[in-house]
Amino acid sequence: MKLSGLLFIIAQLASENIIEACKCVERNDDIKPYNIIQYANDVFSFMTSNSNTSADFENLSIKELWKSLENWYQEYCPDAYKSLGPPITTEELQELETELGVRLPADYKESLLVHNGGGYPLFEFSECYMDHKNVIGEWELMMDVLEDIGSDDCDGCDFENDFPEIRDVFWSSKWIPFTADGGGQSFFIDLDPTSVGNVGQVGSYDHESGVDMFLGKNFHEFFSNYVRDIYCGKYSIDEWGYLSKHRFLTPESF
Incomplete structure (x- = not known):
């Protein structure tokens, strides 16, 4: 039996809710031998804990979420914690709000009041959580590109995305990048949503494809989900010391 099948059985035994078990167990084809036990322990701990439920994470403050994340980093990725x-x-x-010309959402400011950035990739896709100086620099870079194009709407350009909450534009001055991977990928806070979106919602931006993911209706939702x-x-x-997200597991996988 593949290890993924074994983990699925563990999750079934650990919870009466099979749907939740499916949500929490992942494919592990790319998990390296040295952290397979770590992964199994994390899954089992989550499924058997009365405190680690989705609702509990949603109800934690930004400061409490950071504390939970710090504990995990200390255990499994000390370089990230130290950064x-x-x-x-x-x-x-x-300075940050003045340079950007916006009032930042309270939940994102609360996060900055805990940690003003980190020098290590903290999110998937090698995304670094930027400090205020790098946020300004990344935003200014995108504004320079936007100026070269001519406008955010760019007549004749196709910037359509799959998310009705986010405007179909190349970039907006009200999109605030808070992560970057150094290769054109970033997570951003959207202060200029469509009529069905929310001010402060979070999306993912790629320099080649534009907006490619909707990550939450606000920073708190994004962060608590993470x-x-x-x-x-x-x-x-992974073997390079970066976070790697596993593919989703379903009962049909076996």
Whole structure:
């Protein structure tokens, strides 16, 4: 039996809710031998814990979510933990909002007040959580590209995306990147949504394809989902020391 099949059985035994078991167990074809036990333990711990439920993560504050994430980093990725920056200062936060010309959402500011960035890829796709200086730099870079194009709407250009909440534009001055991978991929906070979107929603942007993922109706939802997925066993550390997300597992996989 493949290890993925064994993990699925463990999840079934650990929970009466098979649907939740399917949600929390992942394919592990790409998991390296040194962290297979870690992965199995994380899945089993999540499924048997009364405290690690989706609702519990949703109800945690940003500060509490960071504490949970710090604990996981300390255990499995100490380099990421050591890279976390200090809290943003009042002066730095004022500088950030002034340079961007916006009022940032309270949940994102709360995150910066815990850690003003981190020097290690903290999210999937090698996304680094940027400090305020790098947020400004990345935003200015995209604004320069936007100026070269002529406008965010760019007549004749096709920037249509699959998400009705997010405007079909190349880039917006009200999109605030808070991660970057150094290769044109970033997560951004959208302060200029469509009529069916939410101010402060989170999306993913790729320099070749444009908006390619909708990640949450606000930063808190994005972040709580991420921490939940960490504890759900949806991520492991690959051989390069970066977070790797596993493909989804269903009963039909066996």
